[in-house]
Amino acid sequence: xxxxxxxxxxxxxxxxxxxxxxxxxxxxxxxxxxxxxxxxxxxxxxxxxxxxxxxxxxxxxxxxxxxxxxxxxxxxxxxxxxxxxxxxxxxxxxxxxxxxxxxxxxxxxxxxxxxxxxxxxxxxxxxxxxxxxxxxxxxxxxxxxxxxxxxxxxxxxxxxxxxxxxxxxxxxxxxxxxxxxxxxxxxxxxxxxxxxxxxxxxxxxxxxxxxxxxxxxxxxxxxxxxxxxxxxxxxxxxxxxxxxxxxxxxxxxxxxxxxx
Ligand SMILES: Nc1nc2c(ncn2[C@@H]2O[C@H](COP(=O)(O)OP(=O)(O)OP(=O)(O)O)[C@@H](O)[C@H]2O)c(=O)[nH]1
Ligand SMILES: [Mg+2]
Numbered sequence: 001x002x003x004x005x006x007x008x009x010x011x012x013x014x015x016x017x018x019x020x021x022x023x024x025x026x027x028x029x030x031x032x033x034x035x036x037x038x039x040x041x042x043x044x045x046x047x048x049x050x051x052x053x054x055x056x057x058x059x060x061x062x063x064x065x066x067x068x069x070x071x072x073x074x075x076x077x078x079x080x081x082x083x084x085x086x087x088x089x090x091x092x093x094x095x096x097x098x099x100x101x102x103x104x105x106x107x108x109x110x111x112x113x114x115x116x117x118x119x120x121x122x123x124x125x126x127x128x129x130x131x132x133x134x135x136x137x138x139x140x141x142x143x144x145x146x147x148x149x150x151x152x153x154x155x156x157x158x159x160x161x162x163x164x165x166x167x168x169x170x171x172x173x174x175x176x177x178x179x180x181x182x183x184x185x186x187x188x189x190x191x192x193x194x195x196x197x198x199x200x201x202x203x204x205x206x207x208x209x210x211x212x213x214x215x216x217x218x219x220x221x222x223x224x225x226x227x228x229x230x231x232x233x234x235x236x237x238x239x240x241x242x243x244x245x246x247x248x249x250x251x252x253x254x255x256x257x258x259x260x
Pocket of ligand 2: 067
């Protein structure tokens with residue numbers, strides 16, 4: 001028991017170290033750049049995961065009704081000098097596979113990313129802390145996100161809600177103690193994760209850090225595509241995406257420019 005606990009804590013430390021290293025490396029590439037003036041975010045997850053509450057925390061006011069909606073809901077706001085668009089996609093049921101979900105729900109999930117043209121900067125996959133995340137949840141989440149194509153994972157961040165349930169546990173310890181399915185999910189999202197306590201609206205730091213993580217995701221993608229893939233091979237979706245990045249940020253002059 002003690003051994004298992006020690007191993008989890010070691011892995012939690014390693015995960016945090018990896019996350020900080022990743023952040024440091026992206027931030028160093030960002031030196032001299034301004035933050036994005038506009039951010040487009042899509043919230044996804046299963047029923048009652050805390051999507052609307054997360055949207056309200058991000059926008060800093062009660063924009064989203066906590067009633068369940070069968071359709072996408074779009075809201076806007078100005079936060080920390082950024083114009084933010086948040087779209088909440090309707091929820092799937094926690095243990096219903098994508099095959100068991102209704103056609104209407106699947107259509108709405110696919111529609112959600114087109115409600116903020118030219119596309120979202122990030123998809124926030126909402127996972128509540130304390131609800132358990134095992135093989136069923138993993139398969140269900142994977143099936144529903146895959147509706148958006150394999151590339152969606154490269155700009156998905158796992159957003160843990162119910163952060164107040166963590167008490168003295170760190171989010172990394174939670175990920176490591178929950179088991180391999182949650183670890184798989186966080187790794188599939190490139191070790192991008194964040195935790196929110198939606199009950200604590202006065203904690204602006206948690207939102208500021210989340211917006212920074214979204215920007216880091218965008219920059220990381222920008223670097224990846226401009227350095228490894230010729231823009232000829234970029235799909236339209238990413239061309240539009242990069243276009244916005246280039247227009248929103250001032251890059252240092254030595255930075256290679258992408259012809260779009
Ligand atoms: N303690 C606590 N409660 C939360 C948190 N986030 C959401 N809740 C509560 O969880 C319940 C569901 O939250 P919603 O934001 O409506 O969840 P949702 O995912 O939008 O729900 P649907 O759209 O119906 O699927 C509400 O009673 C919220 O007050 C959190 O961080 N901490
Ligand atoms: Mg909701």
